[in-house]
Amino acid sequence: MTMxxxxxxxxxxxxRALADAxxxxxxxxxxxxxxxxxxxxxxxxxxxxxxxxxxxxxKDHVLxxxxxxxxxxxxxxxECGGEVHxxxxxxxxxxxxxxxxxxxxARSVTKSKSMIAEEIGINDHLEAHGIEPVETDLGEYIIQxxxxxxxxxxxxxxxxxxxxxxxxxxxxxxxxxxxxRRDDPRALxxxxxxVLRRKYLAADVGLTGANFLIAETGxxxxxxxxxxxxxxxxxxxxxxxxxxxxxxxxxxxxxMTILRVLARSATGQEFSSYTTFATGPRRADDADGPEAFHxxxxxxxxSGMLGTEFQDMLRCIRCGACLNxxxxxxxxxxxxxxxxxPGPMGAVLTPKLIGIDLAGHLPNASTFCGMCESVCPxxxxxxxxxxxxxxxxFAQKLSPPRHRAGIALWAWFAERPALYRFAARxxxxxxxxxxxxxxxxxxxxxxxxxxxxxxxxxxxxxxFLDLWARRDGGGR
Amino acid sequence: xxxxxxxxxxxxIRDSLGADAPGRDESAVxxxxxxxxxxxxxxxxxIDPGAQVDLFVEMxxxxxxxxxxxxxxDEVPGAVADYLATHNLPAVAKLAPDPxxxxxxxxxxxxxxxxxGKAVDEDAVTITGAxxxxxxxxxxxxxxxxxHPTTLNILPETHIVVLRREHIVGAYEEGWARLRAEGRGxxxxxxxxxxxxxxADIEQTILIGAHGPRRLHxxxxxxxxxxxxx
Amino acid sequence: MAxxxxxxxxxxxxxxxxxxxxxxxxxxxxxxxxxxAGCRVEVPRAQTCCGxxxxxxxxxxxxxxxxxxxxxxxxxxxxVVAPSGSCAGMLKRHFPGLFADDAAMKASAxxxxxxxxxxxxxxxxxxxxxxxxxxxxxxxxxxxGCSGLREMGVKRQPxxxxxSVAGLSLAELEGAETCCGFGxxxxxxxxxxxxxxxxxKTAEVAASGADxxxxxxxGCLMNIAGRLSREGRPVRARHVAEVLAGMAGGxxxxxxxxx
Numbered sequence: 001m002t003m004x005x006x007x008x009x010x011x012x013x014x015x016r017a018l019a020d021a022x023x024x025x026x027x028x029x030x031x032x033x034x035x036x037x038x039x040x041x042x043x044x045x046x047x048x049x050x051x052x053x054x055x056x057x058x059k060d061h062v063l064x065x066x067x068x069x070x071x072x073x074x075x076x077x078x079e080c081g082g083e084v085h086x087x088x089x090x091x092x093x094x095x096x097x098x099x100x101x102x103x104x105x106a107r108s109v110t111k112s113k114s115m116i117a118e119e120i121g122i123n124d125h126l127e128a129h130g131i132e133p134v135e136t137d138l139g140e141y142i143i144q145x146x147x148x149x150x151x152x153x154x155x156x157x158x159x160x161x162x163x164x165x166x167x168x169x170x171x172x173x174x175x176x177x178x179x180x181r182r183d184d185p186r187a188l189x190x191x192x193x194x195v196l197r198r199k200y201l202a203a204d205v206g207l208t209g210a211n212f213l214i215a216e217t218g219x220x221x222x223x224x225x226x227x228x229x230x231x232x233x234x235x236x237x238x239x240x241x242x243x244x245x246x247x248x249x250x251x252x253x254x255x256m257t258i259l260r261v262l263a264r265s266a267t268g269q270e271f272s273s274y275t276t277f278a279t280g281p282r283r284a285d286d287a288d289g290p291e292a293f294h295x296x297x298x299x300x301x302x303s304g305m306l307g308t309e310f311q312d313m314l315r316c317i318r319c320g321a322c323l324n325x326x327x328x329x330x331x332x333x334x335x336x337x338x339x340x341x342p343g344p345m346g347a348v349l350t351p352k353l354i355g356i357d358l359a360g361h362l363p364n365a366s367t368f369c370g371m372c373e374s375v376c377p378x379x380x381x382x383x384x385x386x387x388x389x390x391x392x393x394f395a396q397k398l399s400p401p402r403h404r405a406g407i408a409l410w411a412w413f414a415e416r417p418a419l420y421r422f423a424a425r426x427x428x429x430x431x432x433x434x435x436x437x438x439x440x441x442x443x444x445x446x447x448x449x450x451x452x453x454x455x456x457x458x459x460x461x462x463x464f465l466d467l468w469a470r471r472d473g474g475g476r
Numbered sequence: 477x478x479x480x481x482x483x484x485x486x487x488x489i490r491d492s493l494g495a496d497a498p499g500r501d502e503s504a505v506x507x508x509x510x511x512x513x514x515x516x517x518x519x520x521x522x523i524d525p526g527a528q529v530d531l532f533v534e535m536x537x538x539x540x541x542x543x544x545x546x547x548x549x550d551e552v553p554g555a556v557a558d559y560l561a562t563h564n565l566p567a568v569a570k571l572a573p574d575p576x577x578x579x580x581x582x583x584x585x586x587x588x589x590x591x592x593g594k595a596v597d598e599d600a601v602t603i604t605g606a607x608x609x610x611x612x613x614x615x616x617x618x619x620x621x622x623x624h625p626t627t628l629n630i631l632p633e634t635h636i637v638v639l640r641r642e643h644i645v646g647a648y649e650e651g652w653a654r655l656r657a658e659g660r661g662x663x664x665x666x667x668x669x670x671x672x673x674x675x676a677d678i679e680q681t682i683l684i685g686a687h688g689p690r691r692l693h694x695x696x697x698x699x700x701x702x703x704x705x706x
Numbered sequence: 707m708a709x710x711x712x713x714x715x716x717x718x719x720x721x722x723x724x725x726x727x728x729x730x731x732x733x734x735x736x737x738x739x740x741x742x743a744g745c746r747v748e749v750p751r752a753q754t755c756c757g758x759x760x761x762x763x764x765x766x767x768x769x770x771x772x773x774x775x776x777x778x779x780x781x782x783x784x785x786v787v788a789p790s791g792s793c794a795g796m797l798k799r800h801f802p803g804l805f806a807d808d809a810a811m812k813a814s815a816x817x818x819x820x821x822x823x824x825x826x827x828x829x830x831x832x833x834x835x836x837x838x839x840x841x842x843x844x845x846x847x848x849x850x851g852c853s854g855l856r857e858m859g860v861k862r863q864p865x866x867x868x869x870s871v872a873g874l875s876l877a878e879l880e881g882a883e884t885c886c887g888f889g890x891x892x893x894x895x896x897x898x899x900x901x902x903x904x905x906x907k908t909a910e911v912a913a914s915g916a917d918x919x920x921x922x923x924x925g926c927l928m929n930i931a932g933r934l935s936r937e938g939r940p941v942r943a944r945h946v947a948e949v950l951a952g953m954a955g956g957x958x959x960x961x962x963x964x965x
Contacts, residue, residue: 015898026679033680047518054515061508064499067489072509080662086482138686139677155677162679185678193687200687201597216509217662227673227688230630234665245485250505251512256648260518267676270535271613274688275668282664287573287594287625289664299485306492327885331902365896367889367903368762369852390764399764403895407760411768414723414754415775421751428727439962440935449894453901454932457728457960464721464730468749 003121003149005354007338010361017332022161027333030158034324037268038375045264055258056379059315062249063306069215069248070297076218080280082293090120093298097122097207097240100294101131104238106204112222112229113137114209115153115318116242116298118340119353122207133207134199136228138192145172151334151342154266154320159333162188196228206232206290208278210243211262211317213295216251219279220295223262223272230276239278239290244298246314252277258317261377266319301352309388313348315378322372322382328365337362344372344382351389360398363389424463432461512656514649521612521646528611532644533696535614539671540684541692548699552638553585555695556603560588563691565634569601570594574623576605577638594625595632602628603636608651609644609694613670616694617651620665629667635689640697717745718783720776720797720822722790723755724924725945729959732924735951736789736825742951743833745785752779756788756796762890766804773801777814785832786822789947790923791854794824799857824854825947826922830863837870840952847879847916848946849907849930851923855883864922864946871949877916881906888929904933912939918958920946931959 006013017023042048062069074084085100087093093116101109109126111117111133123133123144135144139157143150145168150156157165166183169191173179176195182188208229212221220241222229233239249255263269282289305311323329323343334342339359341349347362363386372382393399413420435441435458443451450456493500523531533543544555560567568589571577582590595602604624608617616637620626629635645651648668655666673688684690717740725732733749740747757772776797780786788794798819805811829835846868854860868876887893887903894900907930911919919934919941921927931943942958957963 011896011898014896018898018902029680033676045518045520047516050516058515061499061504064493064497065501065505066493067486068502068505070486070489072505086485088481088484092481136687137677138675142677155680157677158680165678185681185683188678189675189683189686193685196687197597216512219662219666225673226675226686227630228686230626230667231687234626234630250508252652253512253514253649254508256652257515259648269670270539271615271668271670273539273669273671273674275670277662277666277668279662279664279666283621285622286620286664287622288627289620289625297485299481299488303485303488304492306489307494307497308492327887327903327906328899331899365892365899367852367885367887367892367900369885369889370856371852371883371885374856387762387764390762391766392764394764394766403763403891407763407765407768410755411760411765411772414757414760414772415768417752417754417775420754424727435962437962439957440932440960447894449897450932452897453936454904454929455935455960457928457931457935459728460730462730464726464733465749465751465753467730468733469751 003118003340005339005358007350007354007359007362010336010338010365013336013338014332017336022164023159023333026159026161027330030324030330034268038265038321038324041264041268041270045260048261048264051257051261052377052379055261055377056315058249058254058257059378063246063311063314066245066248066306069250070245073213073215073218073248076216077280077293077295080218080293082218082280082295084295084297087296087298089300093120093242093296094122094125096296097242098125098129100238100240101126101205104204106131108132108134108199108203109205109207110134110136110200110203110232110236111140112208112224112232113140113156114207114242115340116209116244117207118150119300120298122242134196134203136196136200136232137224138189138226141192141196142168145169149335149340152320152323153318153341159335200231200235203236205238205240206236207240207242208233210241210247212255212258213243213248214252214255214277215248217279219277221255222276222278223259223274225273227274230274233278234289236290238292238294239281241278241295242298243295244300244302246302262317262319265321265375265377305352310348310352310385312380313385315380316345316349317378319377321375321377325371325375327369327371348382348385348389356389356392356396357398360393421463421465425466428459428461428463431459434458514647517647517649518612523646525644528646529641529644529698532609532611532614535611536671536694537614539614541614541671541694543694543696545696545698549580549697552580552695552697553582553588556636557585557588559636559693560601563634565601569603569636570599570628570632572602572604572624572628574605576623577603580638595627597631599632601634601636602632603638604628606637606639606643608654609639610648610651610668611644611646612648615648615668615670618667618669619655619663621663626665626667629669630688632689633685634691634693636693636695638695638697641699711746714744714746715784717747717785717787718780719747719749720753720756720780720786720788720793721749722788722793722924724928725789728928729924729945731953731956732789732945732947735945735947735953736787738951738953739825739829739838739947740787743829743835748783750779756793758792758796758890761796761800770804773804773815774811777801777818780818783821785828786818787825787828788822789825789945791824791851791858791860792923792925794822795853795857798822824858824860824922826867826950827858827860827863830866835867838867838950840950841872842949842954843873844918845875845877845916846918846920846949847877847911847914848882849879849886849919849921849926850883851921851926852885854922860922867950868920868946874949877914879914879916880910886926886930888925890925893929901933904929908933908937908939911941917941919943920949922946927959935960
């Protein structure tokens with residue numbers, strides 16, 4: 001029921017992505033779209049790094065007291081007339097949401113962007129039970145029409161070009177009386193606005209994610225630029241918030257602190273257009289707003305990450321900065337990673353959610369360049385946690401046998417300096433001879449991975465330590 | 477199912493953390509919730525009230541909000557009518573049922589056709605008050621309530637906000653502090669609105685006017701005799 | 707010229723396996739720079755590698771054994787210096803974490819970490835070297851190796867010293883802080899992605915107008931040089947130490963001497 005996993009085919013996915021011209025064209029725009037803007041926003045706020053530290057500390061404090069904060073959050077939701085539904089896994093969350101929708105005879109559900117909704121595969125589940133899920137975030141709407149999963153956690157259609165979007169809209173919007181193929185971004189947006197406006201007004205249930213849950217007030221917080229989470233939750237009879245349990249923060253003030261780093265890290269904005277705190281159903285004297293408020297609180301393995309080397313991952317606020325700055329992501333895009341969460345944060349989270357046996361490539365497909373950690377507003381040590389996954393793979397003998405044998409052979413020598421010296425002398429001598437005076441090799445048996453796209457610079461012919469011994473007369 | 481899941485999830489959290497995880501302290505949780513301290517207010521927001529007003533306007537304009545500064549409540553109807561005329565919009569608007577807007581002499585502009593209540597799809601223009609303006613990022617803090625249905629903020633193509641100078645604060649936290657001080661409890665919806673609706677989902681080109689308002693216009697009642705700008 | 711003054715700092719050179727095997731000239735350049743700056747340089751014979759291949763493959767046990775070997779081999783020196791941000795980063799930032807459960811070894815690892823430096827930042831920040839007596843006629847672009855930049859804070863030091871090289875002008879390299887795609891075994895485990903990344907890098911090098919690409923890590927340099935050569939681009943790649951030491955007269959990385 002949940003999204004198909006293609007992570008085991010990461011290599012093939014990547015190869016296809018690298019050859020996909022429209023995808024590469026779309027990815028090429030990311031630097032100006034995200035990286036440069038983030039940098040400008042960060043430079044404008046001298047307190048940015050201090051806010052990062054505070055944000056990390058807030059989340060760390062929450063995580064070691066998570067049960068206390070969740071209990072208090074629930075109590076406040078109930079006081080305000082709402083309800084909290086605790087769900088241990090994706091299946092439970094799907095069932096709860098379906099039951100809630102059926103309780104109001106829902107025929108259609110508007111949705112604002114939620115990665116958790118992708119994680120539990122709610123759209124297919126609703127559809128299978130005769131309820132129409134309508135994605136309202138423009139990017140999500142585009143990929144819903146394309147029947148594709150998101151390729152980015154905040155810009156789900158970042159892999160689509162304008163031309164592809166024009167084709168999709170042209171094929172789908174005739175049903176709404178829009179027959180002209182338009183490819184101007186403004187026109188495309190206007191068409192989507194017109195179609196989705198009807199959907200908002202017709203929806204029986206609005207399903208949103210949450211960027212934060214506030215323990216102090218029982219509020220959920222959504223952050224959007226389009227205003228779609230607001231329309232989604234204000235117009236229908238019922239507002240369902242789908243959130244994973246680590247989203248809770250103590251107070252309104254704590255949320256504001258983290259919000260200051262969120263938008264800047266995500267899109268380089270000072271603040272997103274709409275940051276909305278929703279607390280319970282509409283009050284007795286309110287003229288609008290939902291009559292019912294439900295929070296579906298999903299665990300799905302997160303509670304088991306506490307107290308482990310992966311606990312820090314639960315600080316993640318899904319800003320997408322690690323994706324936007326990752327050179328691997330920039331090369332292959334999000335779909336190559338093969339499941340809901342791509343990029344560095346996905347390389348850490350996905351193995352936990354679908355298993356390291358399926359997601360093994362993800363923590364390996366990194367040069368450990370450290371860019372992700374350097375931009376993470378929550379100071380999550382992503383490379384370190386990817387290495388932890390590699391350690392688990394190694395311990396479980398899941399890494400490729402040829403690679404393991406190579407490491408073992410190398411280690412055998414590296415731990416025996418005298419033999420290492422001997423082998424090194426031999427190796428560089430032979431390679432030097434093969435290369436001759438050319439200084440490089442076009443191909444080299446066993447090094448096809450290197451020489452497929454690069455020449456192999458040949459050794460000078462003698463090792464440094466041998467040459468040094470002649471100068472130095474031995475050393476120690 | 478949920479009751480059982482609740483117990484299981486809480487038990488897993490406690491087991492995973494262990495009783496003596498560093499920093500685990502229920503009294504610290506209570507204290508943090510009770511104190512709700514602001515953590516760090518950027519220096520940008522810690523300026524005198526006059527400068528906060530200027531910063532608010534500057535930051536709002538940066539995100540495509542338009543601002544007209546008027547000297548008093550009596551100039552608001554004219555400023556609204558001018559704005560609508562300038563943008564070729566009909567002089568018909570849904571006005572929030574907000575007693576705080578009652579001192580504005582709307583009747584002096586008979587060409588302006590106003591009705592009051594929540595917004596419906598047909599409403600092209602709405603006029604509301606605002607609980608606060610946040611200088612830090614040019615953000616409006618809008619509270620839902622009988623005086624301010626949330627649909628007014630999000631359904632129309634043009635949202636006009638009447639903001640009083642004395643309601644401009646430096647940082648978001650000051651907005652929360654004021655709400656707490658009023659003792660009216662948490663409204664169903666508190667919206668922090670920073671500019672009109674926008675999307676960058678098509679090739680990362682920022683386009684104004686996604687699902688919410690295409691225009692966000694603030695009429696700022698300055699009250700210190702400054703010249704009116706249109 | 708070896709220094710015999712007993713008050714001079716005693717520096718152990720961590721040669722790095724790549725320099726040892728592929729480009730001894732970088733090691734000699736490092737020795738010259740250190741000696742010129744007044745250091746007594748020694749090269750412990752018992753060194754092989756910093757252990758990153760095992761560490762990054764998830765083989766923590768092997769990484770620990772190699773780390774222990776390095777710690778023993780480099781005990782007692784005032785400083786341990788490597789012509790590599792990556793290997794220095796391994797010794798300084800990662801060795802201590804390998805011994806979190808062994809107080810005695812952790813203390814030794816911390817001690818090594820405190821003494822360990824990347825070559826160019828050591829010259830500039832610790833020894834106070836602000837200029838070198840070298841000449842290099844050319845336009846050079848400098849690539850910031852990831853570990854040097856993000857683990858060891860190497861950014862302005864190489865540029866400051868390069869400014870003092872006669873005849874040399876520095877070209878702005880777009881994306882200088884973006885990974886070149888080497889990543890140790892990454893480059894052979896995911897060659898398609900790696901080649902794509904290094905191609906982006908070589909395109910930026912070409913766009914910079916430089917005739918020489920410099921970096922502080924031989925891993926990055928072999929990767930970039932290999933790609934430059936495959937693409938037939940007339941840009942030479944050298945280790946920054948070779949230029950700073952005035953020892954850049956020989957063939958560049960991957961370049962033959964058949965000219």
